[in-house]
Amino acid sequence: MDGMNDTDTTPDMPDWEKRFRAPRVSLPEWAEDAPDRSLFVSNATGTYELYAWDRATGERRQVTDRPNGTTDGTLAPDGESVWWFSDTDGDEFGIWMRQPFAGGEDVPAVPGLPASYSAGLAIGRDGTTVIGRSTDEDGTTVHVVRPGAEPSVVYRHRESGGVGDLSHDGTLLAIEHTEHGDAMHSALRVLRLDGSAVAELDDTRGGTRELGLDVLGFAPVDGDTRLLVGHQRRGRWEPMIWDVATGEETDLAIDLPGDVNAEWYPDGSGLLVAHSFEARGELWRYDLATRGLERVPTPVGSVSGATARPDGSVEYLWSSAAEPPQVRSTSGGVVLDPPGMKAPRSVPVEDVWVDGPGGRIHALVQRPAGASGPLPTVFEIHGGPTWHDSDQFAAGPAAWVDHGYAVVRVNYRGSTGYGREWTDALKHRVGLIELEDIAAVREWAVGSGLADPARLVLAGGSWGGYLTLLGLGTQPEAWALGLAAVPVADYVTAYHDEMEALKAMDRTLLGGTPEEVPERFAASSPLTYVDEVRVPVYISAGVNDPRCPIRQVENYVDRLAARGAVHEVYRYDAGHGSLVVEERIKQVRLEIDFADRHLGRLAG
Numbered sequence: 133m134d135g136m137n138d139t140d141t142t143p144d145m146p147d148w149e150k151r152f153r154a155p156r157v158s159l160p161e162w163a164e165d166a167p168d169r170s171l172f173v174s175n176a177t178g179t180y181e182l183y184a185w186d187r188a189t190g191e192r193r194q195v196t197d198r199p200n201g202t203t204d205g206t207l208a209p210d211g212e213s214v215w216w217f218s219d220t221d222g223d224e225f226g227i228w229m230r231q232p233f234a235g236g237e238d239v240p241a242v243p244g245l246p247a248s249y250s251a252g253l254a255i256g257r258d259g260t261t262v263i264g265r266s267t268d269e270d271g272t273t274v275h276v277v278r279p280g281a282e283p284s285v286v287y288r289h290r291e292s293g294g295v296g297d298l299s300h301d302g303t304l305l306a307i308e309h310t311e312h313g314d315a316m317h318s319a320l321r322v323l324r325l326d327g328s329a330v331a332e333l334d335d336t337r338g339g340t341r342e343l344g345l346d347v348l349g350f351a352p353v354d355g356d357t358r359l360l361v362g363h364q365r366r367g368r369w370e371p372m373i374w375d376v377a378t379g380e381e382t383d384l385a386i387d388l389p390g391d392v393n394a395e396w397y398p399d400g401s402g403l404l405v406a407h408s409f410e411a412r413g414e415l416w417r418y419d420l421a422t423r424g425l426e427r428v429p430t431p432v433g434s435v436s437g438a439t440a441r442p443d444g445s446v447e448y449l450w451s452s453a454a455e456p457p458q459v460r461s462t463s464g465g466v467v468l469d470p471p472g473m474k475a476p477r478s479v480p481v482e483d484v485w486v487d488g489p490g491g492r493i494h495a496l497v498q499r500p501a502g503a504s505g506p507l508p509t510v511f512e513i514h515g516g517p518t519w520h521d522s523d524q525f526a527a528g529p530a531a532w533v534d535h536g537y538a539v540v541r542v543n544y545r546g547s548t549g550y551g552r553e554w555t556d557a558l559k560h561r562v563g564l565i566e567l568e569d570i571a572a573v574r575e576w577a578v579g580s581g582l583a584d585p586a587r588l589v590l591a592g593g594s595w596g597g598y599l600t601l602l603g604l605g606t607q608p609e610a611w612a613l614g615l616a617a618v619p620v621a622d623y624v625t626a627y628h629d630e631m632e633a634l635k636a637m638d639r640t641l642l643g644g645t646p647e648e649v650p651e652r653f654a655a656s657s658p659l660t661y662v663d664e665v666r667v668p669v670y671i672s673a674g675v676n677d678p679r680c681p682i683r684q685v686e687n688y689v690d691r692l693a694a695r696g697a698v699h700e701v702y703r704y705d706a707g708h709g710s711l712v713v714e715e716r717i718k719q720v721r722l723e724i725d726f727a728d729r730h731l732g733r734l735a736g
Contacts (some may be wrong), residue, residue: 148531148535150473151478151530151531152527152713152716152717152720154473154475155175155176155470156175156456156470156475157173157174157468158172159439159447159459160467161206163210163211164398165211166211166212169185169207169211170185170186170207171205171206172185173203173205176194176472177194178712179200179201179711180202180711181196181197181201181203182194182195184214184233185468195214195216196216200222200705200707200710201222201711201712202216202217202711203711204217207233209255211233212233213231213233214231215241215255216228216229216231216238217229218238220676221676221707222674222708222709222710223677223707224249224631224678224679225678226250227241228241242261242263242277244282245283246265248265248266248267249266249631249632249633251266251272251274251292252294254298257301258279259279260298262295263275263277263283264294267632268632270288271291271632272288272289272290272292272293272294272309273285273287273288274286274287274288274294274295276305276325276327286326287321287323289309291309291313292315292632292633293311294307294308296308296320296347297359300350300354300356304322304324305325306320306350306359307320307321312338312339313339314336314342315636315637315639316342316518316556316640316641317336317342317343317344318345319333319334319335320332320345320347320361320374321333322359322376331374333374335364335365343363343364343552344362344364345364346363348361348395349396351400352396357375357378358373359374359375360395360396361373361374364552367551367552368390368391368392371384371392372384384403384418384423386418388409389409390407390408390409390549391407391548391549393407393408395439396440397417397440402417402420403420404416404417404428404438404440405418406438408522408549411434411483411522411523412434412523413435413522414427415428415448430448430450430460431450433451433452433453433523433524435449436449436457437449441461443463447459447460447462451525452480452481452523453478453525454478454480454481454525456476456525478525478529478533479498479499481496482498483495484540484573486572486573486576489572490554490557491554493542493543493569496522496543497539498529498530498533499538500536500538505538505581505582505583507536507538507582507583507584508584508587509539509577509582509583509587509588510532510538510540510591511540511577511589511592512528512529512539512541512591513541513542513544513592513595513599514541514543514595515592515594515597516546516547516548516594516595517544518546519548521542527720528720540577542570544566544567544570545568545569559641559642560641560652561655562641562656563599563602564606567599567606567607570599570603571610574588574610586612588610588612589611589612589613589727589731590603590604590611590615592615592616593617593619594679594680594709597618597619598619600616601619601621601671601688602656602658602661604658604666604667604669605658605660608664609666612667612731613670613730613731614668615670615723615726615727616672617723618672618673618679618708620680621659621684621685621687621689622657622684622688623656623659624646624654624657624684625687626681626684627645630678631678642656658688659684659691662691668699668700669692669698669700670700670722670727671700672704672719674704674705674706674707674709675705675706676707677707678708679708685701698730700726702722
């Protein structure tokens with residue numbers, strides 16, 4: 133593959149660095165009408181970029197080459213072009229570019245359409261394109277671009293929304309919207325391409341119920357008006373089929389615990405069902421004619437993505453905490469195996485269930501092989517908050533284990549994968565509810581003998597970084613050290629500076645703007661408690677971050693510095709994290725060094 137190393141030339145490199153540097157690939161996307169043409173993401177050059185893969189010839193080539201990487205791209209249905217989103221150094225604000233699949237010049241895909249945050253993209257078979265845009269000035273706009281014509285706006289609203297899917301024949305457009313004001317629970321609208329409405333589905337009933345909907349895709353058949361939809365009517369995510377022309381809803385009633393997602397098989401005869409339960413993932417095939425459910429064999433672990441191919445086989449990206457990711461196929465073998473260094477294995481996770489104030493909390497624990505406690509322990513808190521940790525390969529936690537630390541990851545209230553009530557529980561007391569669950573798992577970790585109470589690290593990125601800073605201020609005696617990456621540190625300033633879609637999410641979580649509910653923003657802001665922090669703090673932040681902007685981080689750091697608190701700050705030239713492998717390694721190395729220096733003093 134162009135740009136990939138063929139051999140491992142660094143045998144003395146520590147395993148934790150190899151896990152970051154080893155070439156890896158995403159699940160390949162394939163063009164609907166040219167299934168031999170695929171697109172995937174790889175870190176083969178040391179930066180995550182897009183690659184085109186012609187399965188018929190075996191040729192793979194690098195599509196994008198930018199200093200801070202590129203991961204957002206797709207293929208036109210005919211496979212003739214690659215579309216990719218061009219922002220500036222990770223700021224997520226930009227335009228769509230287009231490049232021929234076989235290689236050639238990058239050109240603006242829609243000349244004259246101004247830069248924005250992306251709110252979705254759908255490409256039709258006749259060359260018509262639908263582009264979703266989000267800006268602070270206009271909120272959400274959806275534009276239809278026909279070949280040779282100027283873009284026309286078919287949807288506009290201040291609240292967040294986005295493009296869902298185009299029907300197979302390109303006559304119908306499904307969008308998700310939150311006009312009712314609840315950014316966590318979308319409603320659906322189907323439009324003709326002139327903007328006229330065809331159908332509406334709103335499980336929130338105008339914002340009075342916390343039930344969301346999600347566009348999963350139109351049936352892959354011309355003239356078919358069936359839309360696959362995700363819903364929460366039984367307290368979890370699961371699919372149904374909505375005929376947007378007749379209004380008929382078909383309840384699939386897939387009897388599996390946990391969240392269920394789905395996509396169409398290419399011939400429309402069945403659904404590929406992705407089932408997530410208690411931090412593991414598996415796949416099933418649902419036959420629409422017989423309503424039968426058949427297991428698609430996958431190993432125990434996590435399925436990060438899956439797609440059904442025209443021949444009926446299923447390709448999927450699989451890993452576990454111990455085993456590095458692979459793109460596999462049910463037809464046998466590994467689909468896409470990059471040459472060069474292979475990522476070393478890590479240790480498996482242990483499942484722990486702890487009784488908490490809002491119910492049983494699921495935590496995943498990794499510890500050095502053969503080690504007995506009490507150990508220095510990192511509570512690695514996931515971001516989102518609508519996300520969850522799973523039995524999935526992760527180089528960051530594995531690095532801590534290699535350095536002698538236990539790692540605990542907590543799927544606190546607010547996490548996905550444990551039902552709608554668990555996900556929606558954090559409203560209004562944002563941050564504080566999650567920290568109650570983290571505290572309960574901390575108590576278990578110390579009481580069980582796993583964790584040394586004098587060497588407990590609270591760490592995380594994004595929302596996990598926010599919870600880290602909030603926890604250091606509201607639970608100052610519980611932690612020995614804090615490591616916060618790209619965090620929310622000053623909630624009020626973050627609200628005013630962040631991208632518009634996140635403003636809408638914060639209004640939903642906290643019940644209004646900082647001016648409308650100042651007491652809630654104050655109660656949930658790490659800046660409120662900064663003077664209570666008693667332990668060393670390490671903060672890293674991207675100077676172009678649109679999600680957790682740099683100004684609010686600086687406000688927090690200034691307060692630490694004003695009272696001489698022990699802290700270090702690392703600023704880097706990217707957005708909400710880095711797509712450059714060496715930069716990621718540098719950041720992990722700095723965090724481990726900071727922890728070793730300060731916890732070593734405690735141990736001594």
